[in-house]
Amino acid sequence: MDARHRVVFAPSGLLVTVDEGTTVLDAARQAGADLDSTCGGRGLCGRCQVVPTAGSFSKWQIESTDNSITGWASTEEEYTGRRPILDGQRLGCAARVCGDVVVEIPAASQVHKQVVRKSVDLGNIEVDPLVRLHYIELPKAELGAELGGLSEQIGAALLADYDVTMARLDAHVLPLIADAAKQGDNAITVGVRHGCDVCAVYPGYVDRSFGVAVDVGSTTVAGHLVDLATGEVVASNGVMNPQIRFGDDLMSRVSYVMMNPGGDVELTRSIRAALNTMVGELVDDAATSVDTLRPIDRSSILDMTLVGNPIMHHVILGIDPTPLGQAPFLLATDSAVTVRATDLEIDAPFASTYLLPCIAGHVGADTAGAILAEGPHRSDALQLLVDVGTNAEIVFGNSEHVLAASSPTGPAFEGAQISAGMRATAGAIERVRIDRDTLEPRVKVIGSDLWSDDPAFSAETSKLDISGICGSGIIEVMGELYLAGLLDVDGTVRSDGPSKTDRVFADGRTFSYRLFGDADDPTANINVTQDDVRAIQLAKAALRAGIDLLCEHAGKTDPNEIGSVRLAGAFGAHIDPLYAKVLGLVPDVPVTQVASVGNAAGAGAVRALVSAAQRVEIEAAVRRVEKIETATEPRFQELFVNAMGFPHTTEPTPNLASETALPSAQPKLDAVGGRQRTGRRRRPT
Template sequence: MAEHIITFDNDTPPVTAQTGTLLSEVIQGAAMTLNQPCGGQGRCGRCAVRVTGGTVRSRSTLRLSAEDVAAGYVLACQAVVESDAAISIPPQEKIERLLTTDLVSAEVEVPAGYDPRKAQNVRRVTLTLPPPTMDDQTDDWNRLLTALRQQADFGTVQASLEQIQGLGGVLREGDWQVTATLDAERWDCPGCPARLIDLKPGHTASEMPLWGIAVDIGTTTVTLWLVDLLTGKVMAQVAEYNGQIARGEDVISRVIYAGKNNGAAELRDLVLTTINTLLDTACKRVQAQPADVVKVVISGNSVMMHLLLNIRADSIRLSPFVTAINDIPTLAGREVGLNTHPAATVDCLPGVASYVGADITAGVLSSGLIDTEAVTLFIDMGTNGETVLGNRDWLVTCACSAGPAFEGGGVLDGMRATKGAIEEVWINGTTFEPTFRVIGGVKPRGLCGSALIALLAEMSLTGVMDKGGHINTHRDHPRIRTGEHGPEYVVAWANETAHNRDIVITNVDIDNLIRAKAAIYAGFSVLAERVGVPLETAEQVLIGGSFGKYINVEKAVEIGLLPDMPWENFHFLGNTSVRGAYLALLDREARARIQASAARMTYIELSADNTFYDAFTSALFLPHTDLSRFPSVQAAIVS
């Protein structure tokens, strides 16, 4: 058998190899380490190397993009030597970037051409007032109004009693130099007078930020972005579990809880505490004060919105499922209970119906669905599993209770995607040993959504569990054991973790995850069926959700969470709800567009007949009972 010489682009001396030798073996034989988390099965893509000279035969290029292949990349575990060859071994980070299926959520970019003077209804102006004299005994308020008219073009202005009470002091303290912040056009009242939000002595430097916040109140996670309204830049992003979780994991439990005794007030306090704490944290990062925040845009599902404002929500849960209000008028920070400026403008975005709230209308805007001609599937992988299908002409939407599993809720070692969370896992198909990556590169504390998706895929593919999600306890392996919650798989041993406890995934967790993914898949597949638009005809799939910074599309398809389509059709947008709130925070037009999309949206009630239930049980399997819906997974299983 022919021998070939393999050379490397680093200091490693050349080695010889026979025809048919796996490149991975050659590299290891040359005493180099090569990451093979999947155990050399061509599944993880971590052993990609570049062939710069000679030829190798590639058995599989799964997980490499066409461009990568064109550039000479191969998977070392799937490529065999056929001639002399020169191999370039990229550093590990480069491989990470190579993985075509890891979709990282897009960075926040300030909308092109953002001009606060045109788009922003909240404005800060510095004024110099002529001091009163014996000849000019104009009252303080009219003196201010005159300056506002002459120097900033404000016709009429409203103020609160409190502001008028403080007026004389502020004018004199600043020696007739003041900075006023006004809301020039309340969204719900275009012809109304401008409203004074804040009046400060002295002139605030024009480069000082003008603070606003965009808030998404998720059932499981609350996200807050602190934004400089002058530049449009997001200066801090923070997120935390919604404090209401302790009173029920899903919207229904919360509504029921709110209906009892003091429940509504308690739930309102809990979410306010969460928001105010996040506000505090975000402000500390940029040395600002919560009270400096003069504009707030809030997005969230209808129940969250009702509970925040302590509006009765019972009718949302009971047939015929109506909200008290979908489109809430402008409020002020103090009446909502926020620690922002007491007079800050608070805009709660409009929803469509009980189970299609502002989070979805905001998502439709920020995802671009509202503008596209292409039939688009937009999936919000949140607790309520909302899906929107359509394009700029028509939109249908549904919701299904997916639960908090993909945000780490209801999972024994689940956590949010923050530092210390395992975010990616591979399991070696021969040894059943896992390899994982932790956010922040520290010792792990738990598993976030993307790791849970990966675990389901890997455990199923390697036979650690069967396709029904039952861990195979017949397999004799120290990581597969029966714990107090039944069968479980140990992802990290106590001595590897930050809290010195084993990190495990239990059969109960797996059941919850499979139910969550089944609900989401059944939701959008039934939605598509109901309107008579086959899923395959969707030209793109937009994914929103607050479960992490990225989603591994391949694994999400492998477990049957996402439909089996070319990977380039998927776009992961991260938290689309807070993005929508952010856009509305910057641009008053954005809000009008959200309202317009809300009017066009048709809500489909999934529980009207058995089809959802049927689709759901069909999806309670990995990837799906009907494998023909997942041809690429079928091919992978066969190989």
């Protein structure tokens, strides 16, 4: 039998017993410890660094020695990531347990709680929920009276009082009826689904019932507790998707499943646990703020809706996601799915859970939700709907024809692959402006309303760790560098920058821009590097190429034909429309026609929660959507290359030029700052 060892993680104190040879990262996952990893444990990101400690720990009766962890691994020897392995630290994905050990997880390696900024806007909608409450009074039982069983009495009362013909009484309700009738002195309230199925029972009169709508994103999970009778959102909550520890992007998580037997079960268990916790937190929040005759608890939830990309959709249902990681990207089902919440390990005993339909292998129920919320299929004008995220979903069309595609933008927009990138946590730079004359920047950070040039900024942000840039800040700093003339159209940080400002400096063979920090202490600076610009170019080119491909398929290549552009998602909702145009994320429509619409997928989930008609509508709408697979389109690569430039390599931007001052054409410079020659050299005579 293999040896087993105890591992304690500090500062949390979580303890787990693992087989000898288990990596520290896997041990952390088993323990539920807060250890980051965005590459799926492949030794690429450097985020899982830990500090093995030596000594006697009487609290856990552990003698931790230098030999409790394997020696330096080849993965660590060959590591070349942006985050250097600090002295005394090891990569958790490379170091293996070979004895009882206490491991410290430094703050930089912890998955910090993200500021999840997903709200919901329902617009105008007729509330018509699938589940309704009915109060009934059962006859008093008397010896010799032929009343029938309690189930039959409920059916008779529903028919007499509400003209509801009971077709079924759910099996989980049957054992609860007698006790409910006893507590309510024969008065009970039942929940009826689809107008005929009894799915819940409560003693006495219950005045309100609730549902939960959840948008399960790759990075964030947003939930809303909704009054089913009114459609009012009474509580909202957001958490990070715990699957981040298995990989920052979807393909990293699929790779984790492929390389680790049982990995699919781990992913399913982690997201289901997060959903269950979120439901509990929503209920707790509402219990103290919502006025009801009966205190709100988990049994108050009678319905749930879920949206998510196809991989999240499959993982939640316990379906192996690996077929979605390779062509032909085959879905197990693209239809809407309804299961009991308890089947998904969510403690909501009376709730049914409806997962909206998927559209294609990389266009999921979240896109269906966004379509339902924004309604391109209901519009005469052409609408471009873009959910900007790790895997961008794009919808283009109107009531006559709707097309959809996904584009693999990667996690750069959300801070990964960026040298100073970080998630949207307190202290992250989220807004940037660069003075056109002095080239000096000013920034705003999450957690403060002040700009950095405000005299009170330092005092107000003294307790914030300003250590990086989140997604919206990354978009703005790239746009500002271009508008300030420090970036060429092709994305090169100009080598004549140092002659204009000391914020541009030589960084190896390229140049970087010091955005925040002290020039005398370069180790603490937040810089924008040439590699950062390239990462954003690759991401934005993938997104724009997908958009242009759909426009070509629709025969609508003139931006002026597009009636509106909607930027959706947790990240898209915080992009300034002007900067989206400066970077060329979207076509050159007038900026007044570009709008951030918030969490459209979540809004669609709420619509489907409170209206049976909305479910019918979206199930019909997705059947009419034409799916475009970017991976198999020969034209995609050419469009991708053309979209690399700022704002675009080949497309003119007259609308943008009328909306902001674009930099004048500047001579192309070589790597050392000299003006590049054009044409052929004249042969000496």
